[in-house]
Amino acid sequence: MQRPTDDRLQIPLSALNQYAYCPRRCFLIHGEGEFRHNVHTVSGTLEHERVDRQAGESKAGVRVEYALPVWSDALGLSGRCDAVEFHPDGAIYPVEYKHGKRKQWDNDDLQLTAQALCLEEMTGKPVTRGAIFHQQSKRRREVAFDDNLRRAVKSTTVEVRALLSSARCPPPLSGIDARRCGECSLRGICQPALIGSDRKLEHLSQTLFEPEEELP
Amino acid sequence: MTVLQNTLYVTTPEAYLRLEGETVCVMVEQQKRLQVPLHHLGALVLFDHVMLSPALLGRCAEDGRSVVWLNRSGRFQARLEGPVNGNILLRQAQFRAAENANGALGLARAMVAGKLRNSRQVLMRGAREAKSDVDRDTMVKAARILATQIRKLPQAETLDTLRGFEGDAARLYFESLPAVMREPVREQFPFEARSRRPPRDAFNALISFLYALVLADCRSALETVGLDPQLGFLHAVRPGRPALALDLLEEFRAPLADRLALTLINRGQIQPGDFDCREGGAVLLNDKGRKTVITAYQERKQETLTHPLLQQDTPIGLLPHLQARLLARFLRQDVPAYVPYLQR
Numbered sequence: 001m002q003r004p005t006d007d008r009l010q011i012p013l014s015a016l017n018q019y020a021y022c023p024r025r026c027f028l029i030h031g032e033g034e035f036r037h038n039v040h041t042v043s044g045t046l047e048h049e050r051v052d053r054q055a056g057e058s059k060a061g062v063r064v065e066y067a068l069p070v071w072s073d074a075l076g077l078s079g080r081c082d083a084v085e086f087h088p089d090g091a092i093y094p095v096e097y098k099h100g101k102r103k104q105w106d107n108d109d110l111q112l113t114a115q116a117l118c119l120e121e122m123t124g125k126p127v128t129r130g131a132i133f134h135q136q137s138k139r140r141r142e143v144a145f146d147d148n149l150r151r152a153v154k155s156t157t158v159e160v161r162a163l164l165s166s167a168r169c170p171p172p173l174s175g176i177d178a179r180r181c182g183e184c185s186l187r188g189i190c191q192p193a194l195i196g197s198d199r200k201l202e203h204l205s206q207t208l209f210e211p212e213e214e215l216p
Numbered sequence: 217m218t219v220l221q222n223t224l225y226v227t228t229p230e231a232y233l234r235l236e237g238e239t240v241c242v243m244v245e246q247q248k249r250l251q252v253p254l255h256h257l258g259a260l261v262l263f264d265h266v267m268l269s270p271a272l273l274g275r276c277a278e279d280g281r282s283v284v285w286l287n288r289s290g291r292f293q294a295r296l297e298g299p300v301n302g303n304i305l306l307r308q309a310q311f312r313a314a315e316n317a318n319g320a321l322g323l324a325r326a327m328v329a330g331k332l333r334n335s336r337q338v339l340m341r342g343a344r345e346a347k348s349d350v351d352r353d354t355m356v357k358a359a360r361i362l363a364t365q366i367r368k369l370p371q372a373e374t375l376d377t378l379r380g381f382e383g384d385a386a387r388l389y390f391e392s393l394p395a396v397m398r399e400p401v402r403e404q405f406p407f408e409a410r411s412r413r414p415p416r417d418a419f420n421a422l423i424s425f426l427y428a429l430v431l432a433d434c435r436s437a438l439e440t441v442g443l444d445p446q447l448g449f450l451h452a453v454r455p456g457r458p459a460l461a462l463d464l465l466e467e468f469r470a471p472l473a474d475r476l477a478l479t480l481i482n483r484g485q486i487q488p489g490d491f492d493c494r495e496g497g498a499v500l501l502n503d504k505g506r507k508t509v510i511t512a513y514q515e516r517k518q519e520t521l522t523h524p525l526l527q528q529d530t531p532i533g534l535l536p537h538l539q540a541r542l543l544a545r546f547l548r549q550d551v552p553a554y555v556p557y558l559q560r
């Protein structure tokens with residue numbers, strides 16, 4: 001087994017989620033340290049909600065751990081689970097809380113699967129299912145950790161590590177993916193329109209020393 | 217960042233600002249004169265002897281809200297700095313770029329081009345609105361020479377040559393600026409050349425003060441983005457000098473300050489009575505004048521225009537932030553070029 005002190009870049013679980021949503025967003029947050037403030041704000045909000053939840057959720061025999069630190073030395077991943085249920089039959093069941101309404105991108109599933117892989121490595125027990133809890137609809141959506149998702153976690157971790165080690169910020173999303181910019185909290189920092197206009201930028205830069213002739 | 221937060225300017229001497237819940241209260245002689253929600257404020261700019269409560273100071277440091285103290289004439293005195301923000305990789309890139317002579321020269325050229333092109337726009341617009349042929353000719357002629365100077369910029373192979381070109385062009389620009397003033401007010405604001413520290417006529421006092429306001433905004437923009445405002449490309453590094461903020465200021469002098477100064481004069485919003493002449497020849501805006509200018513500047517910042525790169529309406533006050541962001545992205549090699557803001 002790899003020692004936890006190996007000097008591979010440790011990847012935060014949330015980085016996988018960010019990456020699946022938008023590599024540039026992942027880099028801005030984890031590679032450039034932007035937005036720390038707001039990220040904290042979000043976890044602060046979660047803390048509140050956790051307290052609200054606690055009461056209603058002690059179902060018969062189920063023990064729930066909130067904000068549980070988890071890690072995988074094999075993958076070089078670490079982070080926290082919003083909640084992990086330990087059922088009387090031995091089942092371990094991670095639950096991730098999301099603000100948004102419905103799942104729109106599969107990034108949440110990826111993050112949850114990564115948590116499962118961590119929990120498996122930590123406990124030596126299989127973790128086969130978990131759930132995403134959507135605050136708005138107050139609904140749980142169950143996720144089965146199939147081979148596809150597990151493979152995706154592994155390959156994404158490798159990609160994220162390469163990205164964060166490269167120190168190069170990826171370009172903004174384009175095409176149909178650019179729809180995601182609309183609800184991205186980093187839009188102001190990212191400035192997708194400003195940065196994405198490379199052609200215009202190059203044109204302006206080439207004509208910078210050529211003021212237009214037309215005089216009144 | 218996407219929303220343009222306001223800057224709170226406090227010019228009342230002996231005012232005391234304190235934190236009350238999530239708001240800032242401006243107290244004058246124990247009386248509450250103003251109460252503003254903190255989240256509306258991106259920066260506080262304080263003139264003269266304005267005091268801040270420790271709680272407010274701490275809160276501003278924590279939130280990264282800039283607090284700047286200026287003296288009466290708008291000269292920088294001090295600023296609050298919270299924990300070092302922004303990222304070290306960006307600052308490393310900035311330092312590398314500054315050490316690379318070619319890279320620095322390229323950036324400096326772009327900045328000078330921005331300055332001269334925007335200066336030229338002021339003259340062209342003046343020419344379009346000119347009431348007399350003589351004035352129009354003066355401005356058109358100057359604009360032509362400026363265009364020649366701009367085309368010459370790529371030939372400048374050292375920073376000194378570049379600064380030389382810039383100096384010549386700036387002199388020419390200022391010489392022709394009185395032509396942009398309306399005939400009746402021209403006599404009230406005799407203006408021959410740029411004078412600073414101290415300004416020696418009313419127009420110089422007015423633009424100096426506006427430059428100081430824009431400079432404070434450029435500085436906060438750079439700090440917000442995580443760039444070091446002291447390490448410039450066009451302006452040489454000197455202790456205590458915000459060289460990069462001065463670099464960024466160049467492209468905004470004409471559109472944000474000069475043009476506003478001319479508008480204020482042409483519309484009679486600023487008059488000779490708004491200035492104090494000091495023994496020996498220095499001229500400074502007085503209290504009333506400063507208030508008028510600050511109000512006008514604030515209003516100007518809320519106006520929107522179409523950004524040449526974004527193709528969308530952008531509040532004028534956000535322009536320094538966008539440029540700082542673009543500069544940071546260029547230094548991180550995220551975009552292929554740095555292009556200054558070009559006023560239409």
Ligand code: SF4
Binds near residue numbers: 023026173187190192
């Ligand atoms: S604004 Fe768009 S491109 Fe930028 S980080 Fe967000 S999703 Fe990615």
